[in-house]
Amino acid sequence: MIEARHLTKRYAGRTAVDHISFEVGKGEIVGFLGPNGAGKSTTLRMLTCFLSATEGTATVAGYDIYEDSLEVRRRIGYMPENVPLYPDMRVGEYLRFRGRLKGLGYRECRAAVAEAMDTCSLAAVERKMIATLSKGYRQRVGLADALVHKPELLILDEPTNGLDPGQIRQSRNLIRELGERHTILISTHILSEVEMTCGRVIIIDRGTIKASDSPQNLIRRLRRPGSVLLEAKAPATAATKLAAIAGVQEVNPSEDQDGWTSFVLATDPQSDVREAVHELAIRESWKVRELSSRTASLEDAFVDLLKEESPPESSSSLKTEN
Ligand SMILES: Nc1ncnc2c1ncn2[C@@H]1O[C@H](COP(=O)(O)OP(=O)(O)O)[C@@H](O)[C@H]1O
Ligand SMILES: [Mg+2]
Numbered sequence: 284m285i286e287a288r289h290l291t292k293r294y295a296g297r298t299a300v301d302h303i304s305f306e307v308g309k310g311e312i313v314g315f316l317g318p319n320g321a322g323k324s325t326t327l328r329m330l331t332c333f334l335s336a337t338e339g340t341a342t343v344a345g346y347d348i349y350e351d352s353l354e355v356r357r358r359i360g361y362m363p364e365n366v367p368l369y370p371d372m373r374v375g376e377y378l379r380f381r382g383r384l385k386g387l388g389y390r391e392c393r394a395a396v397a398e399a400m401d402t403c404s405l406a407a408v409e410r411k412m413i414a415t416l417s418k419g420y421r422q423r424v425g426l427a428d429a430l431v432h433k434p435e436l437l438i439l440d441e442p443t444n445g446l447d448p449g450q451i452r453q454s455r456n457l458i459r460e461l462g463e464r465h466t467i468l469i470s471t472h473i474l475s476e477v478e479m480t481c482g483r484v485i486i487i488d489r490g491t492i493k494a495s496d497s498p499q500n501l502i503r504r505l506r507r508p509g510s511v512l513l514e515a516k517a518p519a520t521a522a523t524k525l526a527a528i529a530g531v532q533e534v535n536p537s538e539d540q541d542g543w544t545s546f547v548l549a550t551d552p553q554s555d556v557r558e559a560v561h562e563l564a565i566r567e568s569w570k571v572r573e574l575s576s577r578t579a580s581l582e583d584a585f586v587d588l589l590k591e592e593s594p595p596e597s598s599s600s601l602k603t604e605n
Contacts, residue, residue: 284309284436284466285330289339292325292490299325301490302339309435312462314481314498315470316585322490323470324364327440330468331361344435357386360434360465364441366425370414374405377413378427385432392431399427403457419450426457437461439469443476455480478581486588493588501584508532511548513560514539514573522546524563530554543572 285307292300300322307313315323328334330341332352340347346354369377378399382392400406403423408416413424422442429437442458443451451473458480461467471477477484478498486494486501494501515521522534525546533549550556557574564571 284311285341285343285468287326287330287339287341290326290329290336290341291338292322292329292334293337298490300329300336303487303490303492304339305485305492305495307436307466307468309466311483312458312467312469312481314477314484315468315487316472316474316477316484317470317487318589319472320489321487323487324440326487327361327438327468327470328363331359331438332356333361333363357432358435360429360432360437362425362429362437362439362442364444366421366428368413368421368424370412372413373410374413374416374420374424375400375409377424378431381428382431387432395431395433396427399431402430402461403427418445419447422446422450422454430461435466437465437467437469439467441471442469443471443473451476474580474582474585484581486585488589498581498584501588502579502581504584508552509550509554509579510577511550511556511560512573512575512577513546513548513564513571514543515546515564516542516570517544517546517564517567521567521569524567525560528556528559528563530556530559 287306288304289302290300290304291298291302303326315327317323325334329336330343330348332348332355340349342348343355344358346358348355372380375396378396379392382396387395400409403426405420405423405427408420413421416424426439426442429439443454446454455476458467458469462480469481481498483495483497484501485492496504513525521544522536525531525548526534530551531548532551535547537545539545548556548560555576557576560574
């Protein structure tokens with residue numbers, strides 16, 4: 284669906300996107316992830332023909348973004364970072380206006396707008412002025428606009444930016460639903476969103492691609508040690524015994540109240556020591572109230588991937604939903 288080859292954008296002496304190449308297959312939901320200023324929006328603008336590339340090229344559904352930009356635009360629904368809307372138009376009126384601009388016939392347009400409003404749950408605000416809408420509704424109007432001509436490909440630039448956690452959850456479900464009918468390339472800061480909706484993630488930093496893989500594989504590739512938490516009533520010697528378990532690198536005990544101790548075990552990346560810990564606890568007759576492993580998240584993978592070369596503050600712009 285998308286094939287980008289050495290796409291490059293330089294702004295006045297500064298390279299925002301540096302020879303990036305990637306593909307997005309039909310039906311995929313791909314997350315485009317990276318810290319602020321990584322070059323995500325610039326890349327998406329080039330793909331949607333809103334910005335010309337300094338070097339390189341791309342095709343969308345087989346059409347070249349230069350030679351067939353009209354064909355490309357027809358097949359893309361683009362929701363830009365800051366959704367541009369006309370504040371003094373009513374929602375339904377605006378969407379019909381947009382549908383007509385995108386070449387839909389009168390009847391076709393009315394039906395398509397009704398469908399897009401239904402998909403984005405906009406029926407209640409159809410007659411409201413856009414200026415009076417909340418941020419969440421505005422984002423949905425932007426999405427309905429992107430959808431109205433039933434494009435094969437949706438390109439969404441931080442569609443959940445500025446939404447509250449409840450709205451983020453709703454939009455996540457919506458994106459999943461849309462993924463059944465459209466190929467989606469979505470840029471976002473919200474890692475949990477990517478982890479749950481995207482089959483593949485492209486991580487970009489300072490204009491270059493750092494990784495492209497499924498969220499699960501990115502987490503698996505993580506080189507940091509795992510960790511296991513044990514909360515038990517156990518004597519002071521327990522730490523030494525736990526440390527002797529194969530795969531345990533380090534044990535950090537800390538005393539809780541009423542004789543309980545929390546042991547945090549740093550373990551080799553690929554080994555699961557929980558069974559051995561359980562057996563030891565039974566042998567030693569320790570009382571156990573928790574035994575759990577802390578699983579790595581996409582956020583860990585992301586931070587790991589970027590920290591090698593980046594200054595520490597570059598990943599601090601990340602948000603996780605919680
Ligand atoms: N119109 C522009 N003129 C000059 N520099 C720009 C312009 N747009 C973006 N940039 C710069 O290009 C880099 C990438 O920006 P952008 O693609 O918006 O990143 P992201 O969307 O990943 O946050 C940033 O350093 C940004 O300051
Ligand atoms: Mg951006």
